[in-house]
Amino acid sequence: MIKTPRYMVKKFLIIIFLILLTPVYAQDNRKIFLKSGKHKDFYRFVFICEKSEITNSININLLNDGKIKIFFPDIFEIEYKGRILEEEDNIRGIKTLKKDKVLIIETSDIEEIKVARYDSPSRLVIDAYFKESVERQKVLKSLSILIDPGHGGKDTGFQIKENREKDIAIYIAKTVASRLTQKGIKASLTRASDEDLTLSRRMKIENSLKPSLFLSIHLCSSDNFYIYTSPGIKNPDIMINPFIRKLKEKFSEPVYTEKLPLFLLEKSVSPALMIEIPKRALSDKNYTNRVIDALVQAIIEKFALVEEKEKNE
Numbered sequence: 001m002i003k004t005p006r007y008m009v010k011k012f013l014i015i016i017f018l019i020l021l022t023p024v025y026a027q028d029n030r031k032i033f034l035k036s037g038k039h040k041d042f043y044r045f046v047f048i049c050e051k052s053e054i055t056n057s058i059n060i061n062l063l064n065d066g067k068i069k070i071f072f073p074d075i076f077e078i079e080y081k082g083r084i085l086e087e088e089d090n091i092r093g094i095k096t097l098k099k100d101k102v103l104i105i106e107t108s109d110i111e112e113i114k115v116a117r118y119d120s121p122s123r124l125v126i127d128a129y130f131k132e133s134v135e136r137q138k139v140l141k142s143l144s145i146l147i148d149p150g151h152g153g154k155d156t157g158f159q160i161k162e163n164r165e166k167d168i169a170i171y172i173a174k175t176v177a178s179r180l181t182q183k184g185i186k187a188s189l190t191r192a193s194d195e196d197l198t199l200s201r202r203m204k205i206e207n208s209l210k211p212s213l214f215l216s217i218h219l220c221s222s223d224n225f226y227i228y229t230s231p232g233i234k235n236p237d238i239m240i241n242p243f244i245r246k247l248k249e250k251f252s253e254p255v256y257t258e259k260l261p262l263f264l265l266e267k268s269v270s271p272a273l274m275i276e277i278p279k280r281a282l283s284d285k286n287y288t289n290r291v292i293d294a295l296v297q298a299i300i301e302k303f304a305l306v307e308e309k310e311k312n313e
């Protein structure tokens with residue numbers, strides 16, 4: 001008896017399978033797949049299809065009323081989450097209108113869009129930025145924080161063994177400043193090195209820069225946090241509450257606030273506060289880094305920038 005070798009059967013089945021698959025594949029050329037995601041500042045719409053000629057000839061307009069109008073080179077079916085978009089449909093609860101070669105996504109809160117095209121798979125990516133986030137970016141860019149590391153030079157500040165307040169203060173100030181800069185917030189320092197700097201010199205810098213916030217950093221000989229503001233400030237809560245909240249959230253040490261007629265606070269032309277950090281920061285680097293995290297988050301929160309996790313589909 002002649003037996004068909006098993007590999008022949010296998011080969012035959014593969015060929016049949018490919019033949020069956022071809023029309024489906026061909027049909028998919030008439031189909032565009034849509035994915036969407038909601039991020040902190042924007043919606044992302046991704047149109048994927050087989051041919052880059054198609055994604056390259058899709059045109060996008062942001063209309064005056066905040067809707068996004070997309071022109072396709074031909075009439076396509078748009079598949080979203082396993083179904084074909086109907087003439088009137090919705091994506092993530094946003095109404096969509098599809099007619100002939102046009103798809104309108106009826107967003108209303110979009111200020112600007114960014115469009116990018118990529119290969120393999122060929123796709124078009126639209127990032128639609130919320131009005132609020134564009135406003136927020138503008139606010140961010142207009143902010144400036146001046147950080148004042150206490151002491152310096154001959155004035156070592158508080159000291160235990162070889163650990164000196166002036167060194168820790170500048171480490172904290174520099175790290176906070178660079179973290180803020182990464183977030184797009186202008187940050188500068190009254191002193192960037194180990195130098196003697198009089199209080200009036202510090203004030204001259206503050207008076208000429210007129211920052212959005214002046215933050216002086218010190219350590220204390222106790223295990224408490226202290227936040228000082230000038231007695232002249234009418235409503236210090238707005239300024240200090242984010243700091244109190246963050247420190248209480250992240251540390252077990254008590255946080256005290258007080259109005260003190262300190263020269264730096266009294267003479268500052270900007271909202272000013274001085275923070276004293278528990279002595280543990282002198283010798284515990286991990287603790288110091290946690291303080292830095294809390295300060296950065298408090299500053300960002302103060303200016304109402306709430307971090308949200310990206311939500312994707």
Ligand SMILES: [Zn+2]
Binds near residue numbers: 150157158165218
């Ligand atoms: Zn000090």
